[in-house]
Amino acid sequence: MGAAMLGGWLAAGRPAASFTVLDPTVGPALKPILDAWPVTHRDTPPAEPVDVLVLAVKPQMMGAVLPDLRAAVGPGTLVVSIAAGTTIDTIRQGLGARAVVRAMPNTPALIGRGVTGAFANEHVTPEQRQETDDLLGASGPVEWVGREPLIDAVTAVSGSGPAYVFLLAEALAAAGEAVGLEPDLAMRLARHTVAGAGEMMIRSSDAPEQLRRNVTSPNGTTAAALAVLMAESGGLPELMNRAVEAARARAAELSKD
Structure with a gap:
C-alpha cells in the first residue's frame, strides 16, 4: 500500500525530491518506483525530525519499528499511519504525544482512483489536516470520520x-x-x-x-x-x-x- 500511495503521489506531480523512503529491504512493489524516480532511499532512520512521517508497515511490525523512529519525529511532525488496526494509542506509546492521522487508503491510489478514510487526533492542527488532505487527496477523495473506531469500518468497506x-x-x-x-x-x-x-x-x-x-x-x-x-x-x-x-x-x- 505504501508503494501504491508513493506511486500515486509521483504520478500526480509531487516532486520526487520531497520524498525519502525508509525500507531496509526493497520489495517488488517499491523497486520499480525507485528505479523510475529520483526518490531518496534509506535503510536507516533519519537523525532529525521530518515534516510528515507516513507509517506504511504491517501492523505486527509497528511495535518494533516505532522506537527507531523517535529521532525523526519532532513537535511539528505530522504522523500519518496507514497500518490497519494500529491505534493512535499504540503510536503514542512508541513516539510520544504527537499529531497523528490514522488513514486507510486503497490500492487504486496507484492510478489516482483511490479513496481514503481518515481520523485525526486532538494534536492535529487545521494546517496539518489540510496538509493531509493535500497529500492523500493526490490519489483520490479523502473522507474524514469523527471517531477512531470507524477507521475499522472504513478498512472493511474501501480498504479491503x-x-x-x-x-x-x-x-x-x-x-x-x-x-x-x-x-x-x-x-x-x-x-x-x-x-x-x-x-x-x-x-x-x-x-x-x-x-x-x-x-x-x-x-x-x-x-x-x-x-x-x-x-x-x-x-x-x-x-x-x-x-x-x-x-x-x-x-x-x-x-x-
Whole structure:
C-alpha cells in the first residue's frame, strides 16, 4: 500500500525530491518506483525530525519499528499511519504525544482512483489536516470520520473493497465460462463490465440503486439474475454484510494483538 500511495503521489506531480523512503529491504512493489524516480532511499532512520512521517508497515511490525523512529519525529511532525488496526494509542506509546492521522487508503491510489478514510487526533492542527488532505487527496477523495473506531469500518468497506470487486470479476468470468464462453473472452467481458459500471457510478449523479433499476427491465434477463443475487437468504446483500463485518472485526482484533 505504501508503494501504491508513493506511486500515486509521483504520478500526480509531487516532486520526487520531497520524498525519502525508509525500507531496509526493497520489495517488488517499491523497486520499480525507485528505479523510475529520483526518490531518496534509506535503510536507516533519519537523525532529525521530518515534516510528515507516513507509517506504511504491517501492523505486527509497528511495535518494533516505532522506537527507531523517535529521532525523526519532532513537535511539528505530522504522523500519518496507514497500518490497519494500529491505534493512535499504540503510536503514542512508541513516539510520544504527537499529531497523528490514522488513514486507510486503497490500492487504486496507484492510478489516482483511490479513496481514503481518515481520523485525526486532538494534536492535529487545521494546517496539518489540510496538509493531509493535500497529500492523500493526490490519489483520490479523502473522507474524514469523527471517531477512531470507524477507521475499522472504513478498512472493511474501501480498504479491503478492491479485493471484493476483483473477486466479482473472477466469479463473473467463471460463470461466463460455465455457460459456454471461452475463458479469455469471458474474462475480457467481466473486466470491462466491472470497470465500465464503476466509471458510470462515478460519473452519474444517480445512486447505484437507481442505476441498477435503469438497466433492469421487468421480467427481463437482468431481473432474473437479480432475483438470485438479491435473495433474502444467501443473496449478495447478506453475504456482503457478513464479509464487511468479518473484515471490521479482524481490524479491531489487530489493534489488540
